[in-house]
Amino acid sequence: MMNNDLSTAFTELVTRRRSVRGFLPTAVEQPLLERVFELAQRSPSNCNTQPWQVYVASGEVVEALRRQLPEAMMSGHMELDFPFDGVYQGEYKCRQHDAAAQLYQAMGIERGDKAGRGEAFMRNFHFFGAPHVAFLFLHQDFAMREAADLGMYAQNLMLSLSAHGLASCPMTALSFHSGIVRAALDVPDDYKLLFGIALGYEDEQCAANRCRVGRAPLSEAVHFRR
Numbered sequence: 709m710m711n712n713d714l715s716t717a718f719t720e721l722v723t724r725r726r727s728v729r730g731f732l733p734t735a736v737e738q739p740l741l742e743r744v745f746e747l748a749q750r751s752p753s754n755c756n757t758q759p760w761q762v763y764v765a766s767g768e769v770v771e772a773l774r775r776q777l778p779e780a781m782m783s784g785h786m787e788l789d790f791p792f793d794g795v796y797q798g799e800y801k802c803r804q805h806d807a808a809a810q811l812y813q814a815m816g817i818e819r820g821d822k823a824g825r826g827e828a829f830m831r832n833f834h835f836f837g838a839p840h841v842a843f844l845f846l847h848q849d850f851a852m853r854e855a856a857d858l859g860m861y862a863q864n865l866m867l868s869l870s871a872h873g874l875a876s877c878p879m880t881a882l883s884f885h886s887g888i889v890r891a892a893l894d895v896p897d898d899y900k901l902l903f904g905i906a907l908g909y910e911d912e913q914c915a916a917n918r919c920r921v922g923r924a925p926l927s928e929a930v931h932f933r934r
């Protein structure tokens with residue numbers, strides 16, 4: 709492929725990927741899943757340690773979790789391996805609010821509709837109907853650098869999914885009940901859950917999928933110095 713074609717293909721791929729919050733129940737064929745995950749293995753990492761450990765829940769395993777996680781959430785139970793240490797302030801807080809407002813608007817949920825927002829939030833724990841969920845774990849000896857490696861892996865995985873006609877949603881909500889997930893997937897106790905990625909075929913009729921959030925201008929993020 710010529711460089712121009714590659715750049716066009718990359719631009720299309722990066723633009724096409726977005727968080728999808730409504731999936732068809734159709735399972736993805738195992739050979740296609742393996743091809744997609746193979747490409748994500750190409751991700752860079754500190755000293756090529758490849759610290760990601762990925763457990764992909766499908767079939768009965770994903771259905772059991774789809775029952776267990778909403779129940780756990782409703783009962784008020786939470787068990788995060790990585791606490792919420794970060795604080796969103798200033799423009800970061802504004803962006804968070806804007807993204808939520810755009811999602812609720814796409815779903816036709818009014819600003820004051822607390823029940824509607826609550827229901828929309830609970831859809832996280834049903835994986836937005838996705839037939840597969842990848843759970844991303846790090847060994848407990850690792851720290852922030854390796855978490856960054858996991859982030860790069862996740863982005864490559866999501867781009868790989870997009871390139872193969874599949875959709876995804878990265879989800880911190882799926883780390884709220886790490887003990888339940890570890891037990892369901894038979895993960896050793898010394899592996900800690902950072903987040904999950906729901907994946908499958910997009911349900912194009914789902915209202916939530918009309919949401920397209922924008923990005924801040926380059927000048928707010930990238931600082932060229934000469």
Ligand SMILES: Cc1cc2nc3c(=O)[nH]c(=O)nc-3n(C[C@H](O)[C@H](O)[C@H](O)COP(=O)(O)O)c2cc1C
Pocket residue numbers: 725726727728729807832877878879880881882903920921
């Ligand atoms: C690590 C990570 C965790 C996220 N967790 C959630 C989540 O729990 N639920 C959700 O609906 N979206 C979640 N998102 C999706 C973000 O809201 C989304 O990436 C952001 O609004 C930008 O939109 P886009 O992905 O459609 O470009 C998460 C994204 C990332 C990268």
